[in-house]
Amino acid sequence: MIRLIKISSLESLFITCIILIGILFFTYNNIFNSGWLYYQFPKSWFDEPINHYSIIHFLEYGIFSFIKWVTLKSVLLISFLWEILELCIPYEWARESWANKVFDVIFNHLGFYGFRKIIKRR
Secondary structure: OOOOOOOOOOHHHHHHHHHHHHHHHHOOOOOHHHHOOOOOOOOOOOOOOOOOHHHHHHHHHHHHHHOOOOOHEEEEEEEHHHHHHHOOOOOOHOOHHHHHHHHHHHHHHHHOOOOOOOOEEO
């Protein structure tokens, strides 16, 4: 019989951070050594607070809710770290308003929490 291993929230946070760092290094071709990571001011304060990426945030963090060792704390930490990292990514899709960054974190939280509630009802 296969048994699930219980993982503490600290361990899940560590594993989640390792996965995020791995994705960054493999996806962006070692951006930290290339010197292209620098701070970029957001476009505005309130421009487009909710856009099509908001739905993507909601759904992808809803998918995170199916992973039992991912906790609400790790979701919020990943959300904040990603929004901070977006301030340094030179792609145009990462240049969003401050309000959009706040709503992205809210949609992440709602997606994770909402899907987790639905899963627990079953």
